[in-house]
Amino acid sequence: MSKASATASSAPKKIHFWFEFASTYSYLSAARVAKVGKAANVEIVWEPFLLGPIFKQQGWADSPFNLYEQKGRYMWRDMERLCDGYGLPFRRPDKFPMNSLLATRVAMLGRGEEWLPDFARALYHANFADGQDIADSATLERILAALALPSDDLIARADSDENKRQLREQTERAAQLKIFGAPTFSIEEELFWGNDRLGDAVVWARSGGSL
């Protein structure tokens, strides 16, 4: 067997990281996934998407953390202690979930670009540490400017018909993968749901399909 075909049949070393900007647990994963991927020599593909349309398909008009009191209560306490454990700043936002549409449209322009992880981390920090309104274009402008990115240009392009279509297609890809929450890590068709399953996703990617 040639070296090329041996390589072709080896384990996929790529994890798709599906994140939603309004999602608390996605904040945790966004903060650590790059470091974890690097340590494990697994490529991380950042995949922004909208959870709203997927929740609607399940009959939820709001976050399950708002719909189910105990689940919500648990999540906020869990975020507090996990952020403490990870050494991440955390402040419960006044409004939850935030409208993440514009932020996600901007993120779509960064797919495959080097700036996307930095932008995403800054956005999550604004939402879950600084108490800023991520639906406000002024917040996005500040974040983009701080990253030395052309904020006016990006925000204009974020709202273009072409980019809106791209985001609809991206969210449709998430639905086709049967994603139902965020964060989700996907390796080909295999899903790992939740920040607490990143380690399993890494093991799966490295082993070529076992835990």
Place this chain on the structure above:
Amino acid sequence: MSKASATASSAPKKIHFWFEFASTYSYLSAARVAKVGKAANVEIVWEPFLLGPIFKQQGWADSPFNLYEQKGRYMWRDMERLCDGYGLPFRRPDKFPMNSLLATRVAMLGRGEEWLPDFARALYHANFADGQDIADSATLERILAALALPSDDLIARADSDENKRQLREQTERAAQLKIFGAPTFSIEEELFWGNDRLGDAVVWARSGGSL
């Protein structure tokens, strides 16, 4: 400070393991929690309870894995690969969730008894590896007999008014702790939900309150 008060203020080294016999992920935890607790020198207190009344309070008349297609699809695939990883036998039951009332009443008689973990593991094996009907008293009789326990006596006492009351009170304790799913690990008022959070519960118990 006296040695006694230093001991009194030290970390609680006890984890309460709340399990429901119909719960797939509880099967995983039941299989490994004793070993994990022993390795970490943390006492495990086995707490059988019924999830049905708690789901009803949240407006669910069925398991969320049946109510939400994608969640269910994910869970069955996840069970398959996790059981494979843990080296546990797994066969998707014909019926899900099974009626766990009688089995849980029997388990209530075993609270604090040495036989409860063995009984629970055998029950889970019957449900998720052997495809047996755990609502059938014949299944319970077989399991109890195999453990050299007085099956007729236990099944009769399981259905006593006193034991029914005990189980109602136990499930009420779970509700008061704000438990909303199984398995849940509790350390005093602190909850860790899901098989994938057992490690965090151990860290919390050992550290006296940090992750």
